[in-house]
Amino acid sequence: MTESRFKLVKLVKVLAGSLLLAVLALFTVASIRTLSLDVNVGLQLADWEKTNNLSLVINQQQREELLARFKEAIRIPTVSFSENESNTTALREFDAFLRKAFPTVFSSSLVRHEVVANYSHLFRVQGSQPDLVPYMLLAHIDVVPAAESDGWEAPPFSAKEINGFIYGRGTIDDKYAVMGILQALEYLLLKGYAPRRAFYIGLGHDEEVRGFNGAMNIVRLLKQRGVKLSFVLDEGLGILDGVIDGLEGPAALIGLSEKGSAIVKLSVSMAPGHASIPPRESSIGILASAVKRLEENPMPRLFGYGPERETFEHLAHKFKLPMKFVFSNLWLFSPVLSRLLERRPDSNAFVRTTTAVTMFNAGVKVNVLPSLAEAYVNLRIHSAQTLKEILELIQETVGDPRVKIELIHGFDPLPVSSADERSFGFQIIKKTVLDMFPAVTVAPGICIGNTDSRHFKDLTSDIYRFAPVWFKPGDSQRFHGINERISKKNYEEIVSFFFNLIQNCDIQKLPEPHSSVHEL
Numbered sequence: 001m002t003e004s005r006f007k008l009v010k011l012v013k014v015l016a017g018s019l020l021l022a023v024l025a026l027f028t029v030a031s032i033r034t035l036s037l038d039v040n041v042g043l044q045l046a047d048w049e050k051t052n053n054l055s056l057v058i059n060q061q062q063r064e065e066l067l068a069r070f071k072e073a074i075r076i077p078t079v080s081f082s083e084n085e086s087n088t089t090a091l092r093e094f095d096a097f098l099r100k101a102f103p104t105v106f107s108s109s110l111v112r113h114e115v116v117a118n119y120s121h122l123f124r125v126q127g128s129q130p131d132l133v134p135y136m137l138l139a140h141i142d143v144v145p146a147a148e149s150d151g152w153e154a155p156p157f158s159a160k161e162i163n164g165f166i167y168g169r170g171t172i173d174d175k176y177a178v179m180g181i182l183q184a185l186e187y188l189l190l191k192g193y194a195p196r197r198a199f200y201i202g203l204g205h206d207e208e209v210r211g212f213n214g215a216m217n218i219v220r221l222l223k224q225r226g227v228k229l230s231f232v233l234d235e236g237l238g239i240l241d242g243v244i245d246g247l248e249g250p251a252a253l254i255g256l257s258e259k260g261s262a263i264v265k266l267s268v269s270m271a272p273g274h275a276s277i278p279p280r281e282s283s284i285g286i287l288a289s290a291v292k293r294l295e296e297n298p299m300p301r302l303f304g305y306g307p308e309r310e311t312f313e314h315l316a317h318k319f320k321l322p323m324k325f326v327f328s329n330l331w332l333f334s335p336v337l338s339r340l341l342e343r344r345p346d347s348n349a350f351v352r353t354t355t356a357v358t359m360f361n362a363g364v365k366v367n368v369l370p371s372l373a374e375a376y377v378n379l380r381i382h383s384a385q386t387l388k389e390i391l392e393l394i395q396e397t398v399g400d401p402r403v404k405i406e407l408i409h410g411f412d413p414l415p416v417s418s419a420d421e422r423s424f425g426f427q428i429i430k431k432t433v434l435d436m437f438p439a440v441t442v443a444p445g446i447c448i449g450n451t452d453s454r455h456f457k458d459l460t461s462d463i464y465r466f467a468p469v470w471f472k473p474g475d476s477q478r479f480h481g482i483n484e485r486i487s488k489k490n491y492e493e494i495v496s497f498f499f500n501l502i503q504n505c506d507i508q509k510l511p512e513p514h515s516s517v518h519e520l
């Protein structure tokens with residue numbers, strides 16, 4: 001008896017000892033990782049190829065002109081209402097406006113311009129070195145509808161200035177990019193610039209309604225011509241300032257991927273009947289339970305299995321302890337972290353495939369049992385899942401053969417673009433940002449919405465979604481919301497960004513990776 005108790009005590013001691021050792025080992029590994037993870041330095045300290053970049057100094061007269069052009073762009077209501085309905089008068093007016101606003105772009109012998117699908121534009125700027133793989137800048141001309149009565153401080157197509165901001169639909173989605181890219185090219189051409197690396201500019205006219213006409217026809221043309229692209233840069237993410245709790249300084253997030261999407265229709269059909277002799281379960285009741293089951297059983301947590309992991313690892317060193325420790329070691333903490341992040345709808349979107357029930361229709365008369373009840377569910381698919389997987393999960397969760405499940409429209413999450421030290425597009429964008437804004441931390445990010453750039457995935461493996469638009473807390477609601485605005489200073493920065501980026505793309509080769517030269 002005593003001997004066996006002795007043995008038990010010894011076993012407990014050994015177990016406790018091993019556990020302590022294991023915790024200590026984990027803690028040591030995690031601490032080393034916390035201290036050594038500083039992915040932001042990267043190529044910034046490396047030896048970059050010398051470039052003779054032209055610099056952009058904007059004088060007062062130019063400033064007034066470039067803002068006047070931007071405001072004129074905002075005033076043209078290029079609204080997409082649906083896939084089949086857009087303001088074509090405004091789109092035609094916008095075409096004429098662009099030609100007038102950027103005469104050098106439209107007349108330069110270096111630029112080939114063509115109208116695609118009546119209202120979209122494709123530009124090819126010729127490079128002097130045909131061996132360099134071209135890249136592409138994307139933006140879109142169309143905007144979502146806006147009504148002043150929704151509570152705008154200024155009419156949505158007025159481009160009115162309030163406290164240094166220009167208000168209007170399209171200011172941050174996406175006319176700053178349309179105008180910023182062309183304005184930068186106009187300035188470059190006026191200064192006699194001729195690129196080494198050729199590039200394309202694509203301006204779609206129906207991005208807000210999925211880009212099936214504009215972007216897809218641009219892609220078709222480029223494919224016919226056998227074009228391959230080094231990278232594509234489109235709208236998407238920006239510079240977050242004070243948006244991420246606990247992060248020191250602003251963060252520029254470059255979108256590497258987009259969530260997938262699915263619209264699923266659930267329906268229940270039953271024989272119609274009179275309300276005086278109802279069956280035990282109605283079509284409405286069956287469908288309501290199915291919808292409830294979907295809401296009560298969210299898709300699995302996948303935080304740490306997509307590009308969101310890289311976002312936190314790149315930003316980790318800009319957090320204080322203990323968050324620095326946690327974010328540097330997502331391999332250890334992602335299960336705990338995902339439980340915290342799922343509590344808020346905006347951070348929950350990074351944790352999993354989200355499920356939103358958006359429509360529910362049934363019944364036509366107060367005393368008739370409806371024969372049909374239907375609901376629509378809108379899902380945004382996490383990078384670590386596929387459309388097929390989520391459809392199977394819906395089937396399983398609904399678990400009722402009386403509920404018919406149909407996929408109306410959907411696509412897989414986009415491939416994840418590269419962001420390492422050999423990734424040309426990512427590093428050039430990063431360098432351009434850091435040259436302009438040295439205090440900003442650059443990190444990869446993920447877009448939870450979709451852009452035209454997804455149609456370009458056969459032309460390149462590297463699609464980035466970014467522009468240096470500054471976002472402060474609350475600004476994200478201005479997207480497709482009320483009081484969309486951009487500061488005058490920020491629009492000027494956008495022009496400078498594209499002015500510098502286009503020239504930086506003339507770099508033929510990236511420097512040797514920082515890690516391979518053993519520099520700390």
Ligand SMILES: [Zn+2]
Nearest residue numbers: 173174207235
């Ligand atoms: Zn947009």
